[in-house]
Amino acid sequence: MGSERFIRFVIFASYGNDSCALIQWAHEWQLEGVAVVYSDTGWATKEWRQRVEEKEAWAQSLGFWTYRTESIGFPNLAREKKGFPTQRYQWCSFRLKIEPGMRWLDEHDPHKSAVCLVGARRDEAKSPEDSRAKFPEYLVRSDNHGGRLMLAPFVCWDATARDELLHRAGIEPLPHRSRECRCINSNKSDMRLWTEDDIAEMRALEAEIGKPIFRPARHMGAKGIDEVVRWANSPRGKYGAEVEEDLFGCSTGWCEA
Incomplete structure (x- = not known):
């Protein structure tokens, strides 16, 4: 072509x-x-x-x-x-x-x-x-x-x-970075905008590979995508296994343009 x-x-x-x-x-x-x-x-x-x-x-x-x-x-x-x-x-x-x-x-x-x-x-x-x-x-x-x-x-x-x-151009600037890849360097703001479909795809891939996508040592011990997303939605320094969070009901913003 x-x-x-x-x-x-x-x-x-x-x-x-x-x-x-x-x-x-x-x-x-x-x-x-x-x-x-x-x-x-x-x-x-x-x-x-x-x-x-x-x-x-x-x-x-x-x-x-x-x-x-x-x-x-x-x-x-x-x-x-x-x-x-x-x-x-x-x-x-x-x-x-x-x-x-x-x-x-x-x-x-x-x-x-x-x-x-x-x-x-x-x-x-x-x-x-x-x-x-x-x-x-x-x-x-x-x-x-x-x-x-x-x-x-x-x-x-x-x-x-x-x-x-x-x-x-008639384009409203996005308040966040491009999302062409759910990168291993994603920060909390990135993770808070993932949908349930996005998370389900990551959960399935982790189960298939048998390893977590994100390193627990960099995410306060959170292992597996569900825990990592819960960490991302927890107040700073407050993540813990006993904390219950509504992952999709909060209004979140991005810290980087």
């Missing part, structure tokens, strides 16, 4: 705030030959899958082409590894995003002439040591993009400037 198209720009999008703003930015700059590529991890929340379909239709309405990369998917990767990634051994990102992205680029841009656009912003860094704090405005040869030119037009932007683009 992509062989007859001359792709000049590539946006790897999660369809969260930054990538949607980047799509609008490309539209306002009247870029042509734009491919918007979603990395399908096979582990998005149910709600996020619906958002991807909606935002793909929006990108197409702007004249852009939309694609999805194919990966082994998080459940099959866990089966292959007979376990789950950890903060120390995060092999999931390479297998689910980077490697499929490289394959997509090789197939659709074999001559490496396309420019890769990313929505990274330095103000997202949590500390001066965070790699995002010194994210480059461009790289002539980006290793993560197969040696192609990479541009990051938002590196010096704050969330307010980004949100102006979203408002011009």
Whole structure:
């Protein structure tokens, strides 16, 4: 399908705030030959899958082409590894995003002439040591993009400037991060927005693999997804096996944009 198209720009999008703003930015700059590529991890929340379909239709309405990369998917990767990634051994990102992205680029841009656009912003860094704090405005040869030119037009932007683009696109900024993967690095705010369907999928995968997705040592001893979600909904420092919580009746918010 992509062989007859001359792709000049590539946006790897999660369809969260930054990538949607980047799509609008490309539209306002009247870029042509734009491919918007979603990395399908096979582990998005149910709600996020619906958002991807909606935002793909929006990108197409702007004249852009939309694609999805194919990966082994998080459940099959866990089966292959007979376990789950950890903060120390995060092999999931390479297998689910980077490697499929490289394959997509090789197939659709074999001559490496396309420019890769990313929505990274330095103000997202949590500390001066965070790699995002010194994210480059461009790289002539980006290793993560197969040696192609990479541009990051938002590196010096704050969330307010980004949100102006979203408002011009008619998109309400999300009060949380993208949810294309129920990541092992999910924080309490992430977990509080998981639905019963999301949790049921994780419960079934834990039962099949025979191990918990989230390390108990990092979650006050909570073992298994049901206990981890209960930990996430407990007051700070108050989690305990004897505490009964209404996991889905509370009104929760996200602490990160």
